[in-house]
Each structure stands twice: as structure tokens, then as C-alpha cells.
Amino acid sequence: MGNILVVDDAAFMRMMIKDILQKGGHTVVGEAGDGSEAITKYKELHPDLVTMDITMPVMEGTEAVRQIKAAYPKAKIIMCSAMGQQGMVVQAIQAGALDFIVKPFQADRVLESVERALK
Amino acid sequence: MSSQEGVRDLVNSAVESLSQVIPRVTQIYPPKAFQQTETQIEMSVLIGITGEVSGRIVLEGESPAFSKLGEAMFGMPLEGEMLHSCVGEIANMIAGKTSSILFQKGHKIDITPPTVVVGKFQMFGFEKGISVLVHIADVGEVNMILLLQQ
Numbered sequence: 001m002g003n004i005l006v007v008d009d010a011a012f013m014r015m016m017i018k019d020i021l022q023k024g025g026h027t028v029v030g031e032a033g034d035g036s037e038a039i040t041k042y043k044e045l046h047p048d049l050v051t052m053d054i055t056m057p058v059m060e061g062t063e064a065v066r067q068i069k070a071a072y073p074k075a076k077i078i079m080c081s082a083m084g085q086q087g088m089v090v091q092a093i094q095a096g097a098l099d100f101i102v103k104p105f106q107a108d109r110v111l112e113s114v115e116r117a118l119k
Numbered sequence: 120m121s122s123q124e125g126v127r128d129l130v131n132s133a134v135e136s137l138s139q140v141i142p143r144v145t146q147i148y149p150p151k152a153f154q155q156t157e158t159q160i161e162m163s164v165l166i167g168i169t170g171e172v173s174g175r176i177v178l179e180g181e182s183p184a185f186s187k188l189g190e191a192m193f194g195m196p197l198e199g200e201m202l203h204s205c206v207g208e209i210a211n212m213i214a215g216k217t218s219s220i221l222f223q224k225g226h227k228i229d230i231t232p233p234t235v236v237v238g239k240f241q242m243f244g245f246e247k248g249i250s251v252l253v254h255i256a257d258v259g260e261v262n263m264i265l266l267l268q269q
Contacts, residue, residue: 009232010204010205010207010208010211010233011200011201011204012189012193012197012201012204012205012207012208013204013208015201016193055211055215055230055231055232056232057232081215082208082211082212082214082215082216083215083218083219083230084215084216084219085218085219085222085223086222087222087227102215102219103208103211103212103215104140104192104212
């Protein structure tokens with residue numbers, strides 16, 4: 001079970017992911033609505049894992065992954081995005097993300113990815 | 120890609136995306152020209168498209184239809200700000216899937232975060248508009264408009 005930071009610009013999607021994670025026995029320690037806020041919250045909360053959207057205002061998710069990984073190389077981040085094309089996935093993995101979940105997603109797919117990343 | 124080819128592929132990809140993202144789609148009506156500048160429906164979401172084709176994807180519908188759609192997709196009835204956020208996310212998923220389908224066809228577009236508008240509004244600055252009406256079982260009708268700048 002892990003302490004997780006949920007990053008998505010849509011409040012609804014944060015609520016959905018939080019619900020899935022809590023039902024799976026995890027604790028959501030914080031939420032952020034853009035990449036810049038995610039970096040600030042990561043430094044403050046040191047979560048075990050981050051779920052990260054890509055298309056967000058202020059700073060997109062892939063850039064936030066780069067900056068978090070540069071400061072905290074052991075950070076565990078999985079992407080949750082509606083942008084599922086190969087180029088996006090490759091960029092996110094190259095930036096340091098462990099997995100890429102395409103929206104709309106099933107709860108099982110999220111929990112399976114989170115639990116694998118936390119092992 | 121040529122602008123004509125780009126428009127055709129964008130329309131086809133957006134229609135394919137609609138049927139993949141939205142459950143229980145019973146009918147997708149043939150695309151038709153969108154010429155009016157004022158939306159006729161109370162809630163809309165705008166997502167910008169940049170890249171090989173530029174423009175906007177607009178998803179419009181009545182609040183009760185979007186509320187039922189949110190319930191059909193995510194298992195809970197929604198209202199107020201959470202409904203607006205949900206509608207933005209549904210449009211985001213449609214636009215994201217559209218960009219993925221276009222990518223498989225060899226075209227690259229990016230999308231912007233969604234903007235949700237409540238109330239009728241006027242749209243300007245597009246050269247071509249195409250609308251696709253979708254009927255969804257137990258939900259009603261939702262209209263997708265593609266506004267293109269060539």
C-alpha cells in the first residue's frame with residue numbers, strides 16, 4: 001500500500017483516480033492540478049508514487065516528470081492520459097515514467113500498474 | 120498532408136474516436152456543414168487542435184444528457200462543477216483518442232486542455248465547420264463540431 005500524489009487538471013478525474021486508489025487500499029496524500037504544482041507537492045510530500053496527466057495548463061506532465069526525476073531519481077511516476085499515441089508514450093517513458101495508462105481506463109488497470117510500480 | 124486530406128482524416132478519426140470513447144452510441148449521423156456561429160445548446164467544451172491540422176473540437180449538449188453520459192461512463196450522477204469537469208474530461212478523451220487514431224494514419228496533432236462553457240456563445244475565426252450529431256442510448260443527443268483553420 002502506498003502514499004500517492006494524484007496530478008490531473010480535471011477535478012473530476014482526480015476524484016475518480018482517488019476513489020480507485022482508496023478502494024485499492026492506498027492513501028492519496030495530495031492532489032495537484034498542473035505540472036508545476038506537482039513538483040511543489042512532490043518536494044513537500046515525498047509520495048511513494050505519482051499518477052500524472054500529460055495535457056495540463058501551466059506545465060505539462062512530461063516536463064514535470066523530467067524535473068521530478070532530475071531532483072529525485074528514485075521517484076516512481078505513472079502516466080494517466082487521454083493522449084495514447086506512441087510518440088507520447090515514448091517521451092513519457094524516456095522522461096522517467098514507469099507506465100502509461102490511457103483514459104478512459106478500468107480501475108483494475110490502474111491498481112495493477114500502481115501495485116507493480118510500488119513493488 | 121494536404122489540407123483536404125487532413126480535414127477528411129480528422130473528421131473520420133473524430134467519428135471513430137466518438138464511438139470508441141462513448142459507450143452505447145446507437146447512431147452517428149452523417150457529418151454536415153456547420154455554418155452558424157452561435158451554439159444552440161447550454162453546455163459546450165472547446166479543445167484546441169494544433170499541428171498538421173489546426174482548429175477546435177467542440178462538444179455540446181444539454182446538462183441532463185451530459186449528466187447521464189457521466190453516469191453511463193463513470194458510474195455516478197454528477198452536477199455542478201464536478202459535471203463541468205467530467206464533461207471537459209470526456210471531450211479530452213475524445214480529442215486524445217482522435218489524435219491517437221490520426222497518429223496511426225501518419226499525422227501528428229496536439230491538443231490543448233479543455234475549456235468548458237455554460238450558456239450559449241458565438242464562435243468566430245474558423246474557415247470551415249463540420250458537425251456530427253450522436254445519439255446515445257439512455258442519454259440523448261450530443262453534438263460534436265469541428266472548427267477548422269486551414
